[in-house]
Amino acid sequence: MTQETKPVRVRFAPSPTGYLHVGGARTAIYNYLFAKATGGTFYLRIEDTDRKRYNEDALKDLLRDLEWLALNWDEGPYFQSERLEIYGKEAQKLIDSGNAYYCFCTEERLQTLEHGYDRHCRELPPEAAKQKVETGEKFVIRFKSPLDGSTKFNDLLRGNIETPNKDLDDLVILKRDKFPTYHLASVVDDHYMQTSHVLRGDEWISSTPKHVLLYKALGWEAPLFCHLPVILAPGGGKLSKRKGAASVGDFRDLGYLPHALVNFLSLLGWSPGDDREVMELKEMIEAFSLERIQPKAVAFDEKKLEWMNGMHIRLLPNSYFTEELKKLYPNEQSEKFLKVAELLKPRLKFTNELPALSNYFFERPQKIVDEKAKAKYWTEQSPEHIALLANELEKIEIFNIQNIEAAFMKVCESSGIKLGMLAQPARLAVSGVGAGPGLWEILECLGKEECIFRLRCVN
């Protein structure tokens, strides 16, 4: 009841140990969308409590990737490694209240155990334990899980989940190096940072009862939980680099638009409830609700992502492409950029295809590079036909599409060949490749002088 009236505060809490995977990105997206949809706050927290796996580059990449995706956080990043004192204090509170205990078991001893920790130190008298601590013996602090009864919580997607306490172990909350484990750190932070909803991957479902118990032992109200399904590789199984791109950085390098990725990822496990798929961020925010997330694990279909990227490329303003072209060809005059942008926009699938597809508009092709098209369309008579075409084009006064087409038709008629056998060789002569925008458009864009030069050059 009270929780419903609490302001929404959600977080993305990655651990800087590797690249930001699409699964993590989607978790971030859902947190972001939920915050924006409810007028809440989205904050970033870095869970860097594992000193062995900490990776500075991973942290940099993570921040860069989130920024690239435009998932702008309202607060943070907060770093758990800077909050050690707080966790230590809370762990001490749990000791004092009898909800946690010191454990002095060595790693060697733990390794001999077959089915997890056997609660060996649980019944050690507090005084004895205290003495050991004071003499400098190494220890961890474990949570004292109840031995009977059960713990339940309400998952926003799955409803009630109840776990018998006998299945819960005495988890470590403070490690030998005085760093907290995820369990303690996230509970403490989510409390003090007033997190209203915990939206995280569903690999956390089985630890949630332990977290609920921790909240209870600390006398706190637990946030609402919503466990998000995982993203699987196309054929099923874990998503990994081996099975294709898996990290946000990979997709950026492949030429995907950040918003296309965000749009696609948001639809992996969620739908707006109608048939909309290609959506602006604003639309997604307006349509977003937790209830519409599916609990089912989903497969990553890169073909659909490709399609969606194309859709978003077509939605981009022409100015995006003219700016890119300006960067690629700084010495060119700008009125050409708009024409090229219009011609290329509908046939781009990836933004990084622009250099290769636009090249011949600005630089003369050295030779015909498309051997396949050449084999299909180029004949012994082609140079002759192209010469006739060049002559015909030369006569044109107003070099526009209509007149260019008429010139082609005239050559076809006079030499009795099909249009394809003239147009394709001409395309190869002018652009070096066998595929692209309409030939008349290309020629018009190139201009009369340049066209004739290129055509005559081939001979």
Place this chain on the structure above:
RNA sequence: GCCUCCAUCGUCUAGUGGUCAGGACAUGGGACUUUCAAUCCCAGAACAGGGGUUCAAUUCCCCUUGGGGGUGCCA
């Protein structure tokens, strides 16, 4: 092994007791006859299986099967 979550076309999904089970990607075919795209049209394609509950189950319950996750001094 034990615990736990999940289950609609190949894939992402709509659906919440009575629907010709809808859409999208992908696939196949067609149109646009200079190419490649884009675009438009058409087609094939699903309720995992078995029990219940009900006049009626894709929809509710149980079991099986399949898949995921957990079982760390990793997150």
